[in-house]
Amino acid sequence: MTQPLPVEIRGVAKAFGTRQVLDGVDLAIGPGETVAMVGPSGGGKSTLLRCINGLTHFDAGEIQVGPHRLRGGHQPPPRETVVQIRRLFGMIFQDFQLFPHLTAAGNIMEAPVHVLGMSAAAARQRAVQLLARVGLADRADAYPRELSGGQKQRVAIARALAMEPRGLLCDEITSALDPELKHEVLAVLEELKADGLALIVVTHELGFARRSADRIVVLDGGRVIEDGPPPQVFEQPQTERARRFFQQILA
Amino acid sequence: MATQRTIVHAIPALVGLLTLASLGMVRAAESAHADQTPLRWAADAEGGAPYIFKDPENPERNIGFEVDLAEALAEDLGREIEFVQYQFGSLVPGLQRRDFDLAMNGLEITPDRARVVRFSHPYYVYTLQLVARADETRFHSLEQCRAVGGVVGTLEDTAAERLLDELQVRKSIYDGQVEPYRDLEFGRLDAVLLDLPIALYYAQQNPKLKFVGPRRAQGYYAIAFQPQDGQLADQFDAALQRLAGRGRLRQIYEKWGLWNLDQTKLFDPRGADEILRQAEGRWGMADYLPLLLRGAWVTVQLAVLSMLLAVALGLPIALMRLSGRWPLQAAATVYVEFFRGIPVLLLLFFLYYGLPAIGAQCGIKSWLNLSAYLAAVLGFGLNYAAYESEIYRAGIGSIPAGQWEAAASLGMSRTLTFRRIVLPQAIRVILPPMTNDFIALFKDTSLVSVIALVELTKQYQILAKSSMRYVEIGLATAILYLVMSVPLGHLARDLEKRWGKGA
Numbered sequence: 001m002t003q004p005l006p007v008e009i010r011g012v013a014k015a016f017g018t019r020q021v022l023d024g025v026d027l028a029i030g031p032g033e034t035v036a037m038v039g040p041s042g043g044g045k046s047t048l049l050r051c052i053n054g055l056t057h058f059d060a061g062e063i064q065v066g067p068h069r070l071r072g073g074h075q076p077p078p079r080e081t082v083v084q085i086r087r088l089f090g091m092i093f094q095d096f097q098l099f100p101h102l103t104a105a106g107n108i109m110e111a112p113v114h115v116l117g118m119s120a121a122a123a124r125q126r127a128v129q130l131l132a133r134v135g136l137a138d139r140a141d142a143y144p145r146e147l148s149g150g151q152k153q154r155v156a157i158a159r160a161l162a163m164e165p166r167g168l169l170c171d172e173i174t175s176a177l178d179p180e181l182k183h184e185v186l187a188v189l190e191e192l193k194a195d196g197l198a199l200i201v202v203t204h205e206l207g208f209a210r211r212s213a214d215r216i217v218v219l220d221g222g223r224v225i226e227d228g229p230p231p232q233v234f235e236q237p238q239t240e241r242a243r244r245f246f247q248q249i250l251a
Numbered sequence: 252m253a254t255q256r257t258i259v260h261a262i263p264a265l266v267g268l269l270t271l272a273s274l275g276m277v278r279a280a281e282s283a284h285a286d287q288t289p290l291r292w293a294a295d296a297e298g299g300a301p302y303i304f305k306d307p308e309n310p311e312r313n314i315g316f317e318v319d320l321a322e323a324l325a326e327d328l329g330r331e332i333e334f335v336q337y338q339f340g341s342l343v344p345g346l347q348r349r350d351f352d353l354a355m356n357g358l359e360i361t362p363d364r365a366r367v368v369r370f371s372h373p374y375y376v377y378t379l380q381l382v383a384r385a386d387e388t389r390f391h392s393l394e395q396c397r398a399v400g401g402v403v404g405t406l407e408d409t410a411a412e413r414l415l416d417e418l419q420v421r422k423s424i425y426d427g428q429v430e431p432y433r434d435l436e437f438g439r440l441d442a443v444l445l446d447l448p449i450a451l452y453y454a455q456q457n458p459k460l461k462f463v464g465p466r467r468a469q470g471y472y473a474i475a476f477q478p479q480d481g482q483l484a485d486q487f488d489a490a491l492q493r494l495a496g497r498g499r500l501r502q503i504y505e506k507w508g509l510w511n512l513d514q515t516k517l518f519d520p521r522g523a524d525e526i527l528r529q530a531e532g533r534w535g536m537a538d539y540l541p542l543l544l545r546g547a548w549v550t551v552q553l554a555v556l557s558m559l560l561a562v563a564l565g566l567p568i569a570l571m572r573l574s575g576r577w578p579l580q581a582a583a584t585v586y587v588e589f590f591r592g593i594p595v596l597l598l599l600f601f602l603y604y605g606l607p608a609i610g611a612q613c614g615i616k617s618w619l620n621l622s623a624y625l626a627a628v629l630g631f632g633l634n635y636a637a638y639e640s641e642i643y644r645a646g647i648g649s650i651p652a653g654q655w656e657a658a659a660s661l662g663m664s665r666t667l668t669f670r671r672i673v674l675p676q677a678i679r680v681i682l683p684p685m686t687n688d689f690i691a692l693f694k695d696t697s698l699v700s701v702i703a704l705v706e707l708t709k710q711y712q713i714l715a716k717s718s719m720r721y722v723e724i725g726l727a728t729a730i731l732y733l734v735m736s737v738p739l740g741h742l743a744r745d746l747e748k749r750w751g752k753g754a
Contacts, residue, residue: 055656086662097657101675111661114671156657163661 005066005088005166006031007052007200012061012072013222014047021047022058023222029215032167034199036209036230039219040245045202048219049169052200053089054082065089066166089200090160094172096152098144098159104131105140108159116163123162130158134188150181154188167198174205186212206249210234218242289331290483292321293346294356295339298429301452301507302357303334316448316507317355320374323499327490340407340426340712343368344721346475352483354475357446359410369478372488373471374500376513379411380450383442383463384435392464393418393444401441404431404703407713410470411444423623423703424713428453430604430703435460437607437620448509469513492518539714539724546710547731553627553696553706558689560632565639572644583640590637596698598634602626603702627699631692638688646681647673679746686743690736707731 108127218226303315571583610619697708
């Protein structure tokens with residue numbers, strides 16, 4: 001695994017219409033650090049994640065990923081920068097977003113072949129290896145509609161890994177899954193962390209967060225209200241709002 | 252219609268006067284018998300000079316030698332004759348449907364027609380006149396024209412068309428008598444073969460055109476009645492005899508520059524029946540099927556080429572509308588609204604007749620002078636591109652934004668995403684309605700007869716009119732359409748079934 005990179009978020013703000021979704025977020029993530037972002041819905045977690053890889057353009061502040069910097073404002077960021085950042089951080093979505101007209105292997109091969117210019121044979125070999133890594137060695141030729149939700153999400157992870165990123169942005173990737181399927185996805189994430197991949201995870205799985213994350217960040221009202229190692233944040237939250245949030249979740 | 256109004260007003264007064272003056276016992280007796288409802292006379296006044304046409308000085312009024320003749324006949328018979336506008340090509344079936352009492356509109360006596368209508372004594376002897384451009388040097392007769400591969404324009408189901416078929420001259424069929432001479436001027440035709448009266452009126456005064464070769468193929472115009480109206484027809488025969496005897500016919504023809512020595516033969520003892528005996532036999536399935544198949548082939552070509560153009564043009568228009576850049580969006584929206592909003596018929600007319608006129612004005616004549624074929628493909632292609640672009644737009648819009656985002660997160664550019672991810676999925680949404688449009692286009696191509704292209708429907712009209720076998724040939728034509736469209740319909744349903752459920 002190549003060297004992980006730091007991510008630095010400074011004063012990022014974003015409004016959708018009159019609703020201020022991010023209200024000056026500052027966050028520094030060390031190289032290879034696994035961060036779990038939690039908090040009530042509407043708190044800005046997913047938006048922040050999408051700002052990091054340029055899917056959402058923010059109004060103010062800046063985000064630095066390794067040597068690449070995105071600036072907020074009217075001017076959309078240079079395509080080149082966005083593409084570079086997306087190479088460093090892959091993204092996994094809540095609703096998988098597999099390409100329905102391609103097989104599992106086809107989904108994984110798509111970007112290596114058409115973006116990196118890899119040969120189809122080499123990409124296929126890589127796809128099969130990646131499928132084995134997420135426990136789906138025998139499903140290479142299955143279409144997405146033939147896979148369960150957990151399997152789909154694992155294919156989506158393999159697809160992101162095919163571009164050899166330094167980390168993954170995971171946007172509530174188990175929320176659409178039945179409880180018994182969640183663990184197979186979370187298990188894959190834990191292995192990736194063990195392999196040294198930086199994970200920035202938006203999640204409601206507090207158990208997973210406590211077990212696997214190096215840091216817990218609580219977002220509410222577009223601001224970071226808690227930030228620290230899991231025991232500290234879960235057991236001695238600094239704010240009343242965070243305390244209430246944990247009580248509700250654990251109740 | 253002012254002429255008709257004049258007739259309507261003048262006749263009762265005249266009849267009264269004549270009766271009061273006791274102008275002969277026979278006449279008085281006829282008037283007494285006369286039914287007082289006006290006789291309905293059908294003709295086509297659309298570009299129909301010198302037979303019947305709109306008075307250039309007063310479009311409310313119809314003039315022409317047949318208007319004068321109708322007036323004279325009404326006067327002689329003591330009965331009102333009322334004009335009814337009717338498509339020339341449909342006069343005979345219209346008569347069979349009893350839409351009117353008589354048809355007088357340069358109808359030639361032909362054996363096919365004589366089988367289904369009762370013709371009066373002929374009222375005019377016509378000949379055919381070949382007309383070419385004034386600078387034409389390649390030919391001096393119809394035969395020479397054929398030898399140089401010239402295309403000759405004419406009206407459908409006329410003696411002229413039959414002569415061209417007989418001599419196997421390449422022909423182009425028109426609905427009206429103005430358009431062939433226009434196309435001759437534009438250089439789309441090499442010559443026009445039509446009845447002398449038409450040539451006299453439309454071509455003789457035109458310095459760009461000239462008469463070529465001798466007049467040929469003498470024939471007769473007669474008034475057509477329903478077969479069971481023999482008595483009425485007899486009255487008209489007698490009236491025509493009287494008008495000829497009094498020199499009234501000659502007066503009318505001289506007024507319109509149509510009098511010639513041919514007309515003296517009119518009241519030879521040889522009547523229409525005898526003329527009919529020169530008839531050739533009727534034709535059957537083996538004769539018309541190849542013609543229908545040729546028409547069907549034109550239909551297929553037009554539909555396929557137009558659809559290819561529409562499908563190719565529709566995509567960039569849809570992409571412009573989806574681009575989010577306002578000048579592109581505005582241009583595409585204007586295109587779609589414009590071509591969806593105007594009738595294809597109008598577009599075809601404009602492309603075929605309008606563009607050459609503009610070209611002539613601007614001195615860029617040649618390349619605006621589209622062939623009928625090109626004009627048809629372009630017209631349908633432009634029109635259907637508007638519809639196809641909307642189908643593309645709906646199809647592309649049906650792909651969730653998440654697919655774009657997932658591809659973007661993998662480093663794929665928008666173009667690559669569109670080509671590899673969005674379009675292959677959208678195709679499944681796009682193809683079924685597009686196939687339906689193709690079926691619709693298939694049938695819409697029948698509109699091209701207005702620009703002198705003979706496809707399947709037009710071929711049907713021509714064959715049915717000249718043989719009077721509307722049902723039999725109609726069925727054959729319908730079967731040909733179904734053979735082409737039903738498999739397409741099945742394909743559309745299959746595609747929907749296979750892809751409609753989504754993945």
